[in-house]
Amino acid sequence: MTDQTSPARTPQRLDEVITGGIGTSPLRPDGTLKVRGEFAYSSDLWADGMLWGATLRSPHPYARILSVDTGPALAHPGVSAVLTHQDVPGENIYGLKTADTPALAEDVVRYKGEPVALVAADHPETARRALEKIVVAYEVLEPVTDPERAAHDDTLPALHPGGNVVRYQPIVQGDPDAVADVVVSDVYTLGMQDQAFLGPESGLAIPDEDGGVDLFLATQWLHVDQRQTARALGLPLEKVRFTMSGVGGAFGGREDLSMQIHCCMLALHTGRPVKMVYGREESFYGHVHRHPAKMYYEHGATKDGKLVYIKARMYFDGGAYASKTPVVVSNATSLGTGPYEVPNVRIEGWGLYTNNPPCGAMRGLGAVQPAYAYESQMDKLAKALDMDPVLLRQINAVSEGSTLHTGQVLDSPAPVAELLERLKRLPMPLENRTAPADVRDLPGGISNTTHGEGVVRGVGYSVIIKNVSYAEGADDYSTARVRLEVIGGEPVAMVHTAAAEVGQGLVTVQQQIARTELAVERVNIHPNDTNVGDAGSSSASRQTYVTGGAVKNACEAVRDVLFAKAARRFGERPADLSLVGGKVVSSTTGVIADIADVLGDDVIEETREYHHLRTYELDPVTGQSPRVHVQHAYSAHRAVVDVDTELGLVKVVRLDCAQDVGKAVNPDAVVAQIQGGSTQGLGLAVMEEIQVEGGHIRNPSFTDYLIPTIMDTPPMTIDVIERADPNSPYGVRGVGEPPTISATPAIVNAIRNATGLDLTHTPVGPEHICGPAFARA
Amino acid sequence: MRAFEYAAARTPADAFARTTPRTAYLAGGTTLVDLMKLGVVEPDAVIDINGLGLRGIRLDRDGLRVGALERMSDVAEHPVVAAEFPVVAQALQASASPQIRNMASIGGNLLQRTRCGYFRDVATACNKRQPGSGCPAQTGANRGHAVFGTSASCVATHASDLAVALVALDARVELAGPAGRREVPLADFYRLPGDSPQVENDLRPGELVTAVAVPRLAFARRSTYLKVRDRQSYEFALVSVAAALDVRNGTVRDVRLAVGGVGTRPWRLPLAEQALRGKRLTEATARQAVEAGTADARPLAFNAFKPALLRRTAVRTLLALGG
Numbered sequence A: 001m002t003d004q005t006s007p008a009r010t011p012q013r014l015d016e017v018i019t020g021g022i023g024t025s026p027l028r029p030d031g032t033l034k035v036r037g038e039f040a041y042s043s044d045l046w047a048d049g050m051l052w053g054a055t056l057r058s059p060h061p062y063a064r065i066l067s068v069d070t071g072p073a074l075a076h077p078g079v080s081a082v083l084t085h086q087d088v089p090g091e092n093i094y095g096l097k098t099a100d101t102p103a104l105a106e107d108v109v110r111y112k113g114e115p116v117a118l119v120a121a122d123h124p125e126t127a128r129r130a131l132e133k134i135v136v137a138y139e140v141l142e143p144v145t146d147p148e149r150a151a152h153d154d155t156l157p158a159l160h161p162g163g164n165v166v167r168y169q170p171i172v173q174g175d176p177d178a179v180a181d182v183v184v185s186d187v188y189t190l191g192m193q194d195q196a197f198l199g200p201e202s203g204l205a206i207p208d209e210d211g212g213v214d215l216f217l218a219t220q221w222l223h224v225d226q227r228q229t230a231r232a233l234g235l236p237l238e239k240v241r242f243t244m245s246g247v248g249g250a251f252g253g254r255e256d257l258s259m260q261i262h263c264c265m266l267a268l269h270t271g272r273p274v275k276m277v278y279g280r281e282e283s284f285y286g287h288v289h290r291h292p293a294k295m296y297y298e299h300g301a302t303k304d305g306k307l308v309y310i311k312a313r314m315y316f317d318g319g320a321y322a323s324k325t326p327v328v329v330s331n332a333t334s335l336g337t338g339p340y341e342v343p344n345v346r347i348e349g350w351g352l353y354t355n356n357p358p359c360g361a362m363r364g365l366g367a368v369q370p371a372y373a374y375e376s377q378m379d380k381l382a383k384a385l386d387m388d389p390v391l392l393r394q395i396n397a398v399s400e401g402s403t404l405h406t407g408q409v410l411d412s413p414a415p416v417a418e419l420l421e422r423l424k425r426l427p428m429p430l431e432n433r434t435a436p437a438d439v440r441d442l443p444g445g446i447s448n449t450t451h452g453e454g455v456v457r458g459v460g461y462s463v464i465i466k467n468v469s470y471a472e473g474a475d476d477y478s479t480a481r482v483r484l485e486v487i488g489g490e491p492v493a494m495v496h497t498a499a500a501e502v503g504q505g506l507v508t509v510q511q512q513i514a515r516t517e518l519a520v521e522r523v524n525i526h527p528n529d530t531n532v533g534d535a536g537s538s539s540a541s542r543q544t545y546v547t548g549g550a551v552k553n554a555c556e557a558v559r560d561v562l563f564a565k566a567a568r569r570f571g572e573r574p575a576d577l578s579l580v581g582g583k584v585v586s587s588t589t590g591v592i593a594d595i596a597d598v599l600g601d602d603v604i605e606e607t608r609e610y611h612h613l614r615t616y617e618l619d620p621v622t623g624q625s626p627r628v629h630v631q632h633a634y635s636a637h638r639a640v641v642d643v644d645t646e647l648g649l650v651k652v653v654r655l656d657c658a659q660d661v662g663k664a665v666n667p668d669a670v671v672a673q674i675q676g677g678s679t680q681g682l683g684l685a686v687m688e689e690i691q692v693e694g695g696h697i698r699n700p701s702f703t704d705y706l707i708p709t710i711m712d713t714p715p716m717t718i719d720v721i722e723r724a725d726p727n728s729p730y731g732v733r734g735v736g737e738p739p740t741i742s743a744t745p746a747i748v749n750a751i752r753n754a755t756g757l758d759l760t761h762t763p764v765g766p767e768h769i770c771g772p773a774f775a776r777a
Numbered sequence B: 001m002r003a004f005e006y007a008a009a010r011t012p013a014d015a016f017a018r019t020t021p022r023t024a025y026l027a028g029g030t031t032l033v034d035l036m037k038l039g040v041v042e043p044d045a046v047i048d049i050n051g052l053g054l055r056g057i058r059l060d061r062d063g064l065r066v067g068a069l070e071r072m073s074d075v076a077e078h079p080v081v082a083a084e085f086p087v088v089a090q091a092l093q094a095s096a097s098p099q100i101r102n103m104a105s106i107g108g109n110l111l112q113r114t115r116c117g118y119f120r121d122v123a124t125a126c127n128k129r130q131p132g133s134g135c136p137a138q139t140g141a142n143r144g145h146a147v148f149g150t151s152a153s154c155v156a157t158h159a160s161d162l163a164v165a166l167v168a169l170d171a172r173v174e175l176a177g178p179a180g181r182r183e184v185p186l187a188d189f190y191r192l193p194g195d196s197p198q199v200e201n202d203l204r205p206g207e208l209v210t211a212v213a214v215p216r217l218a219f220a221r222r223s224t225y226l227k228v229r230d231r232q233s234y235e236f237a238l239v240s241v242a243a244a245l246d247v248r249n250g251t252v253r254d255v256r257l258a259v260g261g262v263g264t265r266p267w268r269l270p271l272a273e274q275a276l277r278g279k280r281l282t283e284a285t286a287r288q289a290v291e292a293g294t295a296d297a298r299p300l301a302f303n304a305f306k307p308a309l310l311r312r313t314a315v316r317t318l319l320a321l322g323g
């Protein structure tokens, strides 16, 4: 635990001397602290005299609040404040895309776990006990839990004023009534997945004498949190200052507000610092999850395997509040054909309100669900055509210049067929047929279930498409402030952005860019806060692209100032100057001075933004758009599985990935992202599902919600290729999300290959593998 | 978590003296503390029994005796246990994670509570937690629930793997309480839920489990534990099978068979054992015996796959031992 007198800003000593520019893999500046267990996360925040906040949550998925009596809780010894919606100083409404979420419920609760009241007390236990003393009278209502019904059944209660459809988006291309030689169809469902970050939601709010508040927290996007919180607090932005603390993973789950408004309300109300930390169970109720989906797909192809049409209808359960549901619908529909050329398309997507837990951002947003469906369909089609599934994908693959069903033309490399080809050429793992086999290498592992009996090997492929960065006309940008000065005789750069380091290695990448652009060795990263411009979210695989671009721009601006100084002093033309190894070099006269000499006592500081190319909304009727996404990314997986077909157990033997990353700014980090993403996709393929029953989560713990451990993670060969995108800084292409998306269908396809089963639900459990056989028996 | 007192007992008599209906013994705490955090169990005082000795792993003429406070990992790795009673070692190795096995005791393992999600969610009804409040698992999320020994009051499984292995081997639990010592066959120690699922075992107020005794059984050397679970690294059983087999020249002289993940208590299959004795062990005889022994399975809406999965696992187990 941090010592009591330490400042609220979590101290991190990120100043080890590490060198390395772009294209190398220097150490992470926070790596040593993290490996040693010394890195301070937001749950370690501490301030003298602080109070502890706690949240009273609705026990019902849907109910009317008849009354709230805070009296008994307030009378509880040690309690400083008990707040309800009546105490929300500003507007009691927020939301990432649609402002539809109350900070504290007013007359109705729409999901189990919805915040109803807050307590601040001298100890977390006091706070929790006081929660039990708040008396809330509910009139329990029948919850809406079936999203497909919510889309079409007008007799259901409308959960929000505009009805239960958050967004409906059709995309129509070509002839919607086209017919084909070979047709395959099925209905696919995908369970609710949790981001399962390890650091629970937490923060520390400190009231200021100016009537404002400072919040130290773990988030993915400081400025959007700040804007929503300021609105609820009724304060101007400059009085609501947010500073990033150590983030223990995010994966989308920190894009919506959790404790931000609450913690600030309690601090402002009590005039004392207030800390809030969720427990694991509360965290399951306190953040959004991946949208479960039901997807009807039909593919038609010629006898030769050329796709003729795709028809799809998809339903996404957004739960009680909109969060990112509108984006899930646009991503799912605009990427719903997969990376294939299809002349005739009719895709419809619905994002719905229900009384299930709210769903929002998670790695692979809106692309994970259709990818599972369309890649299942491609294998099914290959089977119907009696064709090699890789070849089928290759002959239909998009490439640079292809037109998607939205009308958008792919304006940068799209090596989809090549990714598959490279995977296909990787050596196959040997089959474990030696007797006695090591049980650890077999399905069931040390559970001893097989020594080879019943085991069948399967191989599955998949390739997917994902958009990078924000889409549909959002002005997607980031801001960087770069400062160059001499410290201890050495030129030192300081990079200041609001871009969240959530574990992905953005701090390292920013240092690499500054080192490359400014030719200095020492680059410090300023703590992220709202004293610098917006960076957007650490999501949509966008930060190296967008914040990387901003850091590059700011460095170039600093360099221009430096060159102007050098040119004046040495009588050179700025255009002839460059920076090499800490020195200013002229193309005509060679080395002219050390950077430190040119700088002297001066400080150069420049702030720049990076905006990516403009995008355009999907037409609400036709779904057409000249550029709905600024960039697309592609990854392919080959999964090799051993399936115990009698007992329904799966061992993923290998999970190989080929991905185009445009430019590997940090090759080790790229591989790590692909390993992590692949593992998260494996989780969705064979174990991860939040069990929701009538609006209640039945497995809100890491004992009952299963995620892969390192023991469940197979060896991976990762083939990174670099085909630069001419429109992005350094040619980078987003890396983080694609492998999460392609891993799941590759594994399910491999299980299908081993078993011959249809497998229309993911994750796949023993009952899906032996269930049908059981029915036959 | 509610406030509670903590006391470390120095002797069994000290422990008994501190006992009231509102106290709980603390061994490794991996079940107890977890349930206290959830508000499922709310003792006024926790009595730490880790200082009571209750240790030792000993094999003698009568069999194996393991002190109740021995840690799961120590028992699992004990060479005598692994050699003489592999089913016990394997059941423990396949239980929980290494970290938990290092903390958790044998006694605590046998007394662990069910993983039924309703039991653990204080916002819902549950007869086991709150007698008379109802059993939502009857029609609700019951994929993990039992198919044997269920009642209209409760359908929760007993989650211990170790107990399944021990029941197969006719193990006995040694108990000590204010009124003295006694010994009970483990199979009888556990109760069926009937209409009082809150009473899970025969433990009397204040009584301690002091040890587990496994009678000598020569053919236990040929025993094994198979566990089907949703995650390979660590997870409770969907179904599991503990078996020991005495087979000579292809003919079954004797057999022990118990199953887990399917019963409201560790479930022995006496009819299957009986059907196998004296038979040649083939896939057909194994299947017939297992089918006879599991004919009374009563699946629920979401665990209909369990009886078939169990039968396949049991046949697999027998053939693996017999081959």
Ligand SMILES: Cc1cc2nc3c(=O)[nH]c(=O)nc-3n(C[C@H](O)[C@H](O)[C@H](O)COP(=O)(O)OP(=O)(O)OC[C@H]3O[C@@H](n4cnc5c(N)ncnc54)[C@H](O)[C@@H]3O)c2cc1C
Pocket (backbone or CB within 6 Å): A702, A703, B024, B025, B026, B027, B028, B029, B030, B031, B032, B033, B034, B049, B068, B069, B072, B094, B095, B096, B097, B100, B103, B104, B105, B106, B107, B108, B109, B110, B111, B112, B159, B160, B161, B162, B207, B208, B209, B210, B234, B235, B236, B237
């Ligand atoms: C993540 C996780 C995974 C798990 N997976 C498995 C698994 O796969 N298989 C499996 O079998 N188990 C599993 N478990 C359960 C685990 O094995 C038990 O929690 C553990 O064995 C309990 O032992 P303990 O010493 O910690 O008991 P405690 O938590 O200390 O006690 C448990 C109960 O027994 C009582 N008690 C303990 N010792 C005595 C005694 N000597 N006399 C009288 N009463 C006593 C306590 O009062 C309490 O009611 C898992 C647990 C977790 C948390």
Ligand code: SF4
Pocket (backbone or CB within 6 Å): B114, B116, B117, B118, B119, B125, B126, B127, B128, B129, B134, B135, B136, B137, B138, B153, B154, B155, B156, B197
């Ligand atoms: S099955 Fe048993 S433990 Fe589960 S809810 Fe019913 S009574 Fe409670």
